[in-house]
Amino acid sequence: MWRVISRDEISPIELADKGISQKTAYIIREENGYPKAEIHAFRHLVQGLDAEVPTVKVRIRGEKGELIRQKDMSGKKYFWSGCSPYRQIIYDLLRENEVNFKITSIDEICDYIVNEKKHLEDNYENRGMIKKLVIAMTNAAQVMTSFGNYKSGGEPLPLRRKVREVEEGFDPDIAEIFDFVKRKGAASVADISEHMFVELKWMKRRSRLNDCLSEMQEKGVLSLIAKGVYEVHQPLEPIA
Numbered sequence: 001m002w003r004v005i006s007r008d009e010i011s012p013i014e015l016a017d018k019g020i021s022q023k024t025a026y027i028i029r030e031e032n033g034y035p036k037a038e039i040h041a042f043r044h045l046v047q048g049l050d051a052e053v054p055t056v057k058v059r060i061r062g063e064k065g066e067l068i069r070q071k072d073m074s075g076k077k078y079f080w081s082g083c084s085p086y087r088q089i090i091y092d093l094l095r096e097n098e099v100n101f102k103i104t105s106i107d108e109i110c111d112y113i114v115n116e117k118k119h120l121e122d123n124y125e126n127r128g129m130i131k132k133l134v135i136a137m138t139n140a141a142q143v144m145t146s147f148g149n150y151k152s153g154g155e156p157l158p159l160r161r162k163v164r165e166v167e168e169g170f171d172p173d174i175a176e177i178f179d180f181v182k183r184k185g186a187a188s189v190a191d192i193s194e195h196m197f198v199e200l201k202w203m204k205r206r207s208r209l210n211d212c213l214s215e216m217q218e219k220g221v222l223s224l225i226a227k228g229v230y231e232v233h234q235p236l237e238p239i240a
Contacts, residue, residue: 002029002051004041020046020053027051077166080159081200085172086133087157089113091142094152103149106131118169118239163200169238173202174212178221178236186231189213 006015010024018024022040027049029037039045046053077092079085093112097104110130114122120130134150137143141155164176173196180195181187192213196203203209213230216222223233 002027002049004046004051004053078162079164079166079172079176080157080161081163081202082158082160084133084202084204086113086119086130087137087142088159089117089119090130090134090137091152091157094143094150098151104151105149106134109134109150119171121239160201163202170236171212171239173208174216174221175236176200176202177212177216178232181222181230182232186225186229188230189228192230 004020004025004027006025007023010018015024020041020043022042025041027039027041027045041051045051079088089112090109093109094104110127113130114120114126120126134143137153138145138150141153142157144151144153164172164179166172167175177192177196180192184191189209193206193209196209213222216236217224217230219237220234221232221236222230225231
């Protein structure tokens with residue numbers, strides 16, 4: 001396997017600040033835990049070799065005290081455990097727009113999720129869910145509002161570990177349930193609940209899980225093989 005390591009003179013904090021390059025890191029090839037080859041860490045080689053990239057712990061001070069946030073160094077976007085992936089989508093959009101000196105309306109947030117990234121189907125219910133989530137994030141100081149527009153708040157998201165790479169065209173909740181059931185071969189509602197509510201902390205409402213399971217069953221993605229027990233029936237298709 002190929003793995004990225006920082007140069008001896010580069011600290012983890014410097015690597016997080018400066019990013020991966022031939023000046024900050026090497027790519028090494030390991031066999032049975034021993035290094036066999038070493039090359040400079042050019043970005044295209046890191047991606048082409050699918051090299052394992054370090055995750056750096058970054059301390060962030062928020063209104064509720066200091067949090068440790070994991071910062072991935074690959075340049076890819078991931079969903080993390082700790083809070084809803086939709087909170088992560090909204091927060092990242094607002095941060096990105098702020099860097100580009102843009103303000104963001106609630107309709108632009110909805111359009112971004114349902115039309116541009118296609119994480120949800122474009123309907124009244126899903127847009128309502130997004131708007132309620134923005135209000136919840138505002139109440140949690142993760143989002144701030146001014147004259148009907150939004151920006152990221154002073155409280156960072158409580159992210160813990162990487163879960164999955166961001167894929168456009170898929171509902172991340174449904175994609176994670178699909179992969180979880182597929183990995184286990186079959187999974188009960190209790191198993192899925194434990195994974196989504198406790199292990200990942202992606203969900204807070206039982207109704208959201210029920211909606212996901214019902215949608216997957218209606219589309220033939222999951223099938224019931226016993227009371228409250230599901231298995232994968234057919235592949236998950238992207239949202240058109």
